[in-house]
Amino acid sequence: MNWQAVKAIYYFEMARFFRTLLQSFLSPVLSTSLYFVVFGAAIGSRMQEVDGVPYGAFIVPGLIMLSVMTQATSNASFGIYFPKFIGTIYELLSAPVNFLEIVIGYVGAAATKALFIGVVILITAALFVDLTIQAPLAMLAFLVLTCLSFALMGFIIGIWAGNFEQLQLVPLLVVTPLVFLGGSFYSISMLPPVWQAISYFNPVVYLISGFRWAFFGIADVPIGLGLLAITTFTAACIGAIWWIFRTGWRIRQ
Amino acid sequence: MNTIVDIQNLRKIYDGGPLGTFEALKGADLQIKEGEILALLGPNGAGKTTLISTVCGITRATSGKITVGGHDVVSEFRAARRMIGLVPQEITLEPFEKVMRTVRFSRGLFGLPKNDAFVEDVLRKLSLYDKKDNKIMELSGGMKRRVLIAKALAHEPRVLFLDEPSAGVDVELRKGMWDVVRSLRDQGVTIILTTHYIEEAEQMADRVAVISKGQILLVEDKDALMARMSQKELTIELAEPLNAIPDALCAYGLELGRDGTTLRYSYDGKAERKGIRRLLNELDSAGIAMRDLKTQQTNLEEIFVGLVKDDNP
Ligand SMILES: Nc1ncnc2c1ncn2[C@@H]1O[C@H](COP(=O)(O)OP(=O)(O)O)[C@@H](O)[C@H]1O
Numbered sequence A: 001m002n003w004q005a006v007k008a009i010y011y012f013e014m015a016r017f018f019r020t021l022l023q024s025f026l027s028p029v030l031s032t033s034l035y036f037v038v039f040g041a042a043i044g045s046r047m048q049e050v051d052g053v054p055y056g057a058f059i060v061p062g063l064i065m066l067s068v069m070t071q072a073t074s075n076a077s078f079g080i081y082f083p084k085f086i087g088t089i090y091e092l093l094s095a096p097v098n099f100l101e102i103v104i105g106y107v108g109a110a111a112t113k114a115l116f117i118g119v120v121i122l123i124t125a126a127l128f129v130d131l132t133i134q135a136p137l138a139m140l141a142f143l144v145l146t147c148l149s150f151a152l153m154g155f156i157i158g159i160w161a162g163n164f165e166q167l168q169l170v171p172l173l174v175v176t177p178l179v180f181l182g183g184s185f186y187s188i189s190m191l192p193p194v195w196q197a198i199s200y201f202n203p204v205v206y207l208i209s210g211f212r213w214a215f216f217g218i219a220d221v222p223i224g225l226g227l228l229a230i231t232t233f234t235a236a237c238i239g240a241i242w243w244i245f246r247t248g249w250r251i252r253q
Numbered sequence B: 001m002n003t004i005v006d007i008q009n010l011r012k013i014y015d016g017g018p019l020g021t022f023e024a025l026k027g028a029d030l031q032i033k034e035g036e037i038l039a040l041l042g043p044n045g046a047g048k049t050t051l052i053s054t055v056c057g058i059t060r061a062t063s064g065k066i067t068v069g070g071h072d073v074v075s076e077f078r079a080a081r082r083m084i085g086l087v088p089q090e091i092t093l094e095p096f097e098k099v100m101r102t103v104r105f106s107r108g109l110f111g112l113p114k115n116d117a118f119v120e121d122v123l124r125k126l127s128l129y130d131k132k133d134n135k136i137m138e139l140s141g142g143m144k145r146r147v148l149i150a151k152a153l154a155h156e157p158r159v160l161f162l163d164e165p166s167a168g169v170d171v172e173l174r175k176g177m178w179d180v181v182r183s184l185r186d187q188g189v190t191i192i193l194t195t196h197y198i199e200e201a202e203q204m205a206d207r208v209a210v211i212s213k214g215q216i217l218l219v220e221d222k223d224a225l226m227a228r229m230s231q232k233e234l235t236i237e238l239a240e241p242l243n244a245i246p247d248a249l250c251a252y253g254l255e256l257g258r259d260g261t262t263l264r265y266s267y268d269g270k271a272e273r274k275g276i277r278r279l280l281n282e283l284d285s286a287g288i289a290m291r292d293l294k295t296q297q298t299n300l301e302e303i304f305v306g307l308v309k310d311d312n313p
């Protein structure tokens, strides 16, 4: 392994993040606060508890997941699309690095940024509602795995995308709806039976449910299924990326 | 001298999408010697960039074999690529990055530990040191090209590829760049530069390879090529046809042509000083009257154009 290269890519990508640190920090704080003003205070006070958890607290895991998934996807897709777009990818292709090193560097950086934002949201949320985390280690595991797997998916999108519209297409048309419909702001059990059944085909349901379980000990689906879902998803993404670099698809003619 | 880059029977077919496929390299062979400056000379679209990109790993060969320092560029890509620095034809740099950070990144990417003293030294040699904390977008075109060179040198390559390095670089800068290239060669770095300017190949190279339509047409020592190039020919039109060249003039190696109405004299245009005048004097004393004189030069351009034309019926 060329760890120097991994380090170089990781730091270079993180530097981009630190240049806009204030913005990276303020925007999740602001949007989380807005969610709590709207959902927590205005609507939440009229909502019943969900499975014994006050609504304001109930939405926190979903809120974190929503941001983390979209951030990890867009960071990673942009991270690899940008060098492709301006041509600096030539250096990556001519360097003594294999696909694993490139992926660890780019995906690692994108996942770190998403993790940072997730933690900022968690802390902000804790200022608005009482939060208890029943299984902190499981919570962290779910959070980190989600950052990684969505960053991996973003990386694939970045390589696939031929222009900026396509770059935003998948996050907009696939990730956001799946997350919103994945039980971020409600429990699947609140849905009519038909929609419940459909929801079980949404992979995000398993992640959010598992993540929420780590907080409150309540879950829509068994926790093991959640872990299985995310591990499978991660493995599928790594497999796809391995294939991309082996065949040179969209990167090496 | 050892061969450091060995390219054998290299073919590259691009899947051109809607335009169909295009064969950019048609079995190119090229052996580059360690420590030399080789100019890869060819018109636009000849396949120079494709050749370099395939050696460096940016494109995949359709068939053929390439080794760098004895390492196969596919199966031993790490060892091969560690030896190579590439300065691409297009200026491709991240506009918001600072010079120092960009160059440092290149070093790390090639697996070398951080060494800012070395990187700063490279920048100094390329007269970029006082710009090291500037953003790329604040630099001129020539400076950007030198940043690309600095990036390629940051990992101490043994082989340096410069793809059309003088494109968009003014004369003053070009001179500075050539000084850097020569000093690298003096340190034992092998340099391959592509160009479609013959003068550039003449000024810089130890050897010249001519490429056209995906094939290497000729590889020759520049001096030998120059000697061929500096061959001049003097054609003398005679007032009266001659049957034979007089014995007194046989030392000049003259050729009689066009039914004895012309004499052709070949000479080295660089070395020649008094030969022509002596020849003319001797013609005069032999009583041979002439009507007209004409000199002709075959230069690299003509050799080059001739080669390219032969290849293009
Ligand atoms: N990505 C590509 N797809 C299809 N054809 C290409 C591609 N890149 C180069 N070519 C074609 O291959 C030929 C050689 O190109 P190139 O190697 O860039 O030439 P040079 O560098 O000598 O000007 C040209 O005819 C060019 O149009």
Ligand SMILES: [Mg+2]
Pocket (backbone or CB within 6 Å): B048, B049, B050, B089, B163, B164
């Ligand atoms: Mg070119």
